[in-house]
Amino acid sequence: MAAEPSTSEEPQAAIFLNFSFFRVDPKWRWLNEIGKEEAAKEFSSLIEVANTKIKVRTYSTLGLREDSDFMLWMISNSLEKTQVMTSKIYSTVLGKYLLPSYVFLSATRQSVYSSKITPGFMTDEQPMKYCIVYPFVKSREWYLLPFEERKKMMEEHILVGRRFPQIRLNTTYSFGLDDQDFMLAFETMDLMAFQELIIQLRETKVSKYIIRDTPMIVCIYKGVEDIIKSLG
Secondary structure, three states, rough: OOOOOOOOOOOOOOOEEEEEEEEEOOHHOOOHHHHHHHHHHHHHHHHHOOOOHHHOEEEEOOOOOOOOEEEEEEOOOOOHHHHHHHHHHHOOOOOHHHHEEEEEEEEEOOOOOOOOOOOOOOOOOOOOHHHEEEEEEEEEHHHHHHHHHHHHHHHHHHHHHHHHHHOOEEEEEEOOOOOEEEEEEEEEEHHHHHHHHHHHHHHHHHHHEEEEEEOEEEEEEEHHHHHHOOOO
């Protein structure tokens, strides 16, 4: 359910999003339990302090993919703050055992197709149990179509999404910032409803112009200490 950049003459101040996925070196599991407990407290404290300056959501991907164990969704008004946070992550004991799997960067913009679309993370709503994150790329042919033709197809696309009010949308823009056009982050309590949404979106006319919407990564919202304990 991606949309395109706004052409507004007075763009709003951007909010930057960083989706960082990590896998843990197997050597972590050989640490003694006391060492792992102390490392968990240190990492948890880092997240707690970070949340006073930026927003950090923590998700487990353990056992759901072979290339990732957890994800940090960082939301900030500054790329530099995200860099500082990442540097501090690697300075922790746990950080010495972390390898990045994916890093996706995006920013907020107003949709040119609907002024009513507000990303879920910009509301007061609490994070939902599941978050499905993926990069989204459209073909160059799409952008060369007349705007009214694109708008008509996007209205069909948006209408499908409205059939699923139990699914929260977070669409942000990666043009000029990363390799994809958009970053999608759907939140839901019902994964099968999300699957049905994707099936129906495949049948819209916009689908013809999609080049890539993978990797599609299912994440489970969990506290950071629970995530670390699950690593073994």
